[in-house]
Amino acid sequence: MDLDTSHNADRRLAAVHRFGTAFIGLVLVGFGVTSLFVRLPLFDTRGEAVAGLSTNGALGFVSVAVGSLLVAAAVVGGTYSSTVSTLVGAGFVVSGLVNLYLMSTDYNILAFSMPNVIFSFVVGILMLTVGMYGRFTGGLPEDNPYRRHRERRRSLRRGTAPAGAAR
Numbered sequence: 001m002d003l004d005t006s007h008n009a010d011r012r013l014a015a016v017h018r019f020g021t022a023f024i025g026l027v028l029v030g031f032g033v034t035s036l037f038v039r040l041p042l043f044d045t046r047g048e049a050v051a052g053l054s055t056n057g058a059l060g061f062v063s064v065a066v067g068s069l070l071v072a073a074a075v076v077g078g079t080y081s082s083t084v085s086t087l088v089g090a091g092f093v094v095s096g097l098v099n100l101y102l103m104s105t106d107y108n109i110l111a112f113s114m115p116n117v118i119f120s121f122v123v124g125i126l127m128l129t130v131g132m133y134g135r136f137t138g139g140l141p142e143d144n145p146y147r148r149h150r151e152r153r154r155s156l157r158r159g160t161a162p163a164g165a166a167r
Contacts, residue, residue: 013134013146017081018074020130024123025070031055032063047111054113062110082131089127096120 035055040048042057049055055063066088073084099112099120110116135146 014077014081016133017085017130018077020126020133021070021081021085022074024127024130025067025074028063028067028070028123030067032060032065032067035060035063047113053116053119054111055116056109056111059110059112059116082133082135085127085131087131089124089129089131092120092124092127094124096124 031051031053035050036057038048038050038055040056040060047054047056047059069084070088073081096117099108099110100117102108103112103114103117112120
């Protein structure tokens with residue numbers, strides 16, 4: 001997967017990428033700010049419950065940072081928003097797996113509990129879905145910008161550029 005921002009997604013795809021990314025980013029920022037207002041210790045391994053999830057100061061800061069990244073990607077929009085959503089979604093799934101392993105150890109520096117792991121998996125799958133929407137499938141319509149880009153790259157590799165394509 002390339003981070004190619006030279007072509008723009010059409011308006012329908014851009015709306016899905018932008019609104020989905022912005023919504024999840026704002027939820028994360030809200031959770032992070034709420035947990036920071038509680039003034040929890042930075043690396044407490046037990047954490048306190050905020051909005052049904054266990055949190056500490058470090059998780060609050062991470063939530064605000066990742067949420068801000070997602071909101072910024074939504075503002076930029078297009079392919080950038082899609083790529084950031086896909087990468088962050090994969091990061092959430094990996095984070096859920098790692099923290100599931102670390103949950104009952106002294107290395108649980110983000111104070112994860114089982115609801116946090118489930119939340120991480122759900123948000124990761126939502127982000128992957130938002131990021132990959134309209135991008136990865138075999139049945140893309142003719143006017144899909146990702147299909148046009150893929151066909152253009154394929155024809156340039158073969159040496160037969162379609163009409164109107166610059167080399």
